[in-house]
Amino acid sequence: MLKYVDYDIVGSEVPDEITLGITLSNCPFRCRGCHSPQLRSDIGTPLLPAVLEGLLLRYGDAVTCVCFLGGDSDLLALQQLAQLVHAVNSTLKVAWYSGRTFLPSSFDLSSFQYIKLGGYEESLGPLTSRSTNQRFYRLTSRLELVDITHRFWKE
Numbered sequence: 001m002l003k004y005v006d007y008d009i010v011g012s013e014v015p016d017e018i019t020l021g022i023t024l025s026n027c028p029f030r031c032r033g034c035h036s037p038q039l040r041s042d043i044g045t046p047l048l049p050a051v052l053e054g055l056l057l058r059y060g061d062a063v064t065c066v067c068f069l070g071g072d073s074d075l076l077a078l079q080q081l082a083q084l085v086h087a088v089n090s091t092l093k094v095a096w097y098s099g100r101t102f103l104p105s106s107f108d109l110s111s112f113q114y115i116k117l118g119g120y121e122e123s124l125g126p127l128t129s130r131s132t133n134q135r136f137y138r139l140t141s142r143l144e145l146v147d148i149t150h151r152f153w154k155e
């Protein structure tokens with residue numbers, strides 16, 4: 001089960017989208033210099049389907065995208081929640097910020113339009129750094145990953 005610690009409407013997580021960002025806990029990774037070490041603990045409120053539906057009913061018309069920030073500890077639950085977003089509001093896109101470097105081969109990409117991969121490497125910097133190890137992808141209708149990390153870099 002995934003738990004969330006907060007949510008907010010944000011403009012910087014996904015290029016060209018107004019996003020409802022939902023921050024999930026129980027991160028299995030241990031990046032040095034982690035921005036939010038508390039997210040490594042199993043804290044927060046269970047993100048049950050009814051809870052997500054409530055958020056979508058309240059904020060779905062104000063955003064163009066829902067972004068799950070974390071969720072690596074329960075990929076099945078994450079995929080089910082992503083499917084639920086489209087079932088409730090088919091116009092919304094779904095993004096996922098993962099701390100892993102590679103997706104498992106069994107991972108179902110079909111409910112996602114954006115995916116960020118990669119943990120935080122202090123020496124390389126976050127997505128906004130040109131030297132970052134992290135990668136931000138847009139998924140095509142054929143589920144091909146298109147690297148659009150450069151959209152986070154200032155010209």
Ligand code: SF4
Nearest residue numbers: 027029031034099120
């Ligand atoms: S993936 Fe994110 S939340 Fe998890 S340890 Fe790394 S920086 Fe922290």
